[in-house]
Amino acid sequence: MLNKNTLKLIKKYSSKPVLYEKGTDMMWVDPYIQKHLLEAHLNPNHDAASRKPEKIDQIIDWILEDKQKISLKYLDLGCGPGLYTSRMARLGHAVTGLDFSNNSINYAKNDAKENQLKIDYIVGDYLETEFKKDQDLISLIYCDFGVLSQSEQQIILKKIYNSLSVNGVFVMDAYNLDYVKEANEKSSYEIEDSGFWRPHPYLALNQAFHYQNEKVTLEQHIVIDHEIKIYRFYNHYYSNDEMVALLKSVGFKNVIFNNDIVSNQFATIYKAFK
């Protein structure tokens, strides 16, 4: 039986939050959830946390289409278990991967060691960690940019711009206007003995909200066991014109994009040239 306080909290948290109000906890750095996430990253059969291997190869081909033979200084933000960094190191580039998930970085480090790849992996929050300077290529891949609030977006874009070399390139992806087809407000719940969120019994209240004027969706999971934790994932979706204008507003001279590579996920990939 839920007590009064718990009910009050659930009521409070299940109403639509003020846009960009944070949850209580971050899924990516939870020691238990990280294990499931790593499995999801490495599963080649679905696109849940990282894209399928053939898609990643296609994205790298697109990133490098005009640069095949040059050895680049490359920084991957939110590199996860190193699916892009390891491919780039194999191609001879000087690679750094940054992620705040210890579990993913440990996997990436071991993988690099086993495969004799020289990759510098750093555990850190990309909003706070200082980036290496003079990078030829910086990437932020799997629609992670749209998760950030507008002030965080400005912080990271400026950091990226300032860390790129003279002709440096920033590659990122974001949900596009087709994503709105997926943006229905809905709610559901799950009761599990053990599952994605916890190794023991829990109740999860799942909600999807849409902030139409701001073009932002929110996926919220309230996970209840002996305590209540709230996980929130905002996703800003953009028209191509809006994203090009945003990238140019921090100084990028030219931006090109590809609507086809990940069209199945209603996303567009951008290349911004300094």
Ligand SMILES: C[S@@+](CC[C@H](N)C(=O)[O-])C[C@H]1O[C@@H](n2cnc3c(N)ncnc32)[C@H](O)[C@@H]1O
């Ligand atoms: C959706 S996954 C994508 C991973 C990788 N880019 C890929 O496509 O395979 C997002 C990754 O970003 C990391 N991440 C999220 N926010 C971060 C932050 N503020 N600082 C560093 N890493 C972050 C997560 O730990 C996770 O590994």
